[in-house]
Amino acid sequence: MTNSTRDIKSLDLHGIESALSDLGQPAFRVRQVVRWLYGRGVAGFDEMTDLPGALRVELAARYSLGRPTLSAKEVSADGTRKYLWELHDGTTVESVGIPAGDRLTVCFSTQAGCGMGCTFCATGQSGLTRNLTPGEIADQVLGVAADMAARVSNAVAMGQGEPFANYEPTLAALRFMNSPDGMGIGARHLTVSTCGLLPGIRRFSAEPEQFTLAVSLHSAVQATRDAMMPGLKGYPLGQLREALAMYGVRTGRRPTLEYALVANTNDSDAELAALVTFCRGLLCHVNLIPVNPVEGSGARRPDDSRVKAFEMALASTNVECSVRTERGADISAACGQLRQRHLA
Ligand code: SAH
Numbered sequence: 001m002t003n004s005t006r007d008i009k010s011l012d013l014h015g016i017e018s019a020l021s022d023l024g025q026p027a028f029r030v031r032q033v034v035r036w037l038y039g040r041g042v043a044g045f046d047e048m049t050d051l052p053g054a055l056r057v058e059l060a061a062r063y064s065l066g067r068p069t070l071s072a073k074e075v076s077a078d079g080t081r082k083y084l085w086e087l088h089d090g091t092t093v094e095s096v097g098i099p100a101g102d103r104l105t106v107c108f109s110t111q112a113g114c115g116m117g118c119t120f121c122a123t124g125q126s127g128l129t130r131n132l133t134p135g136e137i138a139d140q141v142l143g144v145a146a147d148m149a150a151r152v153s154n155a156v157a158m159g160q161g162e163p164f165a166n167y168e169p170t171l172a173a174l175r176f177m178n179s180p181d182g183m184g185i186g187a188r189h190l191t192v193s194t195c196g197l198l199p200g201i202r203r204f205s206a207e208p209e210q211f212t213l214a215v216s217l218h219s220a221v222q223a224t225r226d227a228m229m230p231g232l233k234g235y236p237l238g239q240l241r242e243a244l245a246m247y248g249v250r251t252g253r254r255p256t257l258e259y260a261l262v263a264n265t266n267d268s269d270a271e272l273a274a275l276v277t278f279c280r281g282l283l284c285h286v287n288l289i290p291v292n293p294v295e296g297s298g299a300r301r302p303d304d305s306r307v308k309a310f311e312m313a314l315a316s317t318n319v320e321c322s323v324r325t326e327r328g329a330d331i332s333a334a335c336g337q338l339r340q341r342h343l344a
């Protein structure tokens with residue numbers, strides 16, 4: 001790959017449309033190209049056998065076609081697989097494939113690293129390296145599907161990075177995953193998890209697709225949340241609640257509120273009371289996640305009795321709630337444990 005050519009996988013659907021129309025191509029070529037790039041995941045333009053030869057040559061002269069290379073893979077006793085992909089510039093990102101019965105969920109990254117600095121998160125400890133392109137995001141899902149030789153039923157933006165700090169490329173990637181010409185994953189089976197960037201939540205509410213939203217709440221007490229998620233100053237809880245209420249009104253869908261329970265931090269009765277107050281009357285589902293201890297963070301898991309207390313209190317106030325079961329613990333494939341170890 002040379003520096004003078006642009007990677008065709010850095011384009012969104014509209015960019016591919018423009019690229020082909022600039023070359024005087026009819027509209028139906030767009031679907032053909034998307035099928036090759038995101039349905040089949042080809043390695044080069046010469047493999048796009050239903051395009052005229054001259055067009056393949058022209059595309060190859062103008063564009064590169066980047067694909068990540070697999071640089072490491074770990075397989076858990078429970079079948080969960082963790083992948084480390086190397087991108088064209090040596091940057092690395094991680095993804096996880098989680099099989100369950102006939103379902104396969106892929107957890108993908110939207111940035112290399114993350115600039116939000118959440119104290120309990122491994123990715124947050126090393127800062128942001130860079131944003132990923134649509135292709136670099138979507139290719140993780142294609143890569144896991146190929147390695148596991150299975151159709152991906154669900155994909156979640158819960159790997160490294162804050163998706164709404166890289167909004168357009170993330171949405172473009174979700175659209176390639178959703179497209180029948182791409183991976184054909186139903187919109188409701190595509191989930192974005194945000195730490196709570198309000199402009200992103202508002203914008204996401206107005207997207208035409210029925211993508212699923214998850215928001216990392218982690219505390220309904222402002223001071224606690226500020227300490228756990230220092231990158232979120234300027235986005236107070238009251239405004240988050242308003243944005244979530246608006247999301248419910250606009251979409252009719254129920255966002256998930258993620259709550260990583262950390263001993264002596266956000267697991268007290270006062271925290272629980274604040275959480276119940278936050279959720280009461282809000283269309284939402286709370287997902288309690290006993291924190292995965294990350295080296296250097298000091299965050300510890302609470303006793304099971306605290307998890308149970310949260311679960312019972314939410315249920316008794318008619319707030320929908322579940323406790324996340326851990327997968328891939330033996331290979332550190334769980335939330336917040338994804339971290340680049342081979343820095344470029
Ligand atoms: N940046 C986005 C998405 C990636 S993180 C976000 O923060 O929502 C996916 C989820 O894992 C988030 O809810 C995040 O808060 C949570 N998480 C991060 N570190 C964790 C840890 N050590 N234990 C449990 N959950 C963690």
Ligand code: SF4
Binds near residue numbers: 116123124195216
């Ligand atoms: Fe970034 Fe999410 Fe980790 Fe916070 S929890 S540092 S937003 S990846």
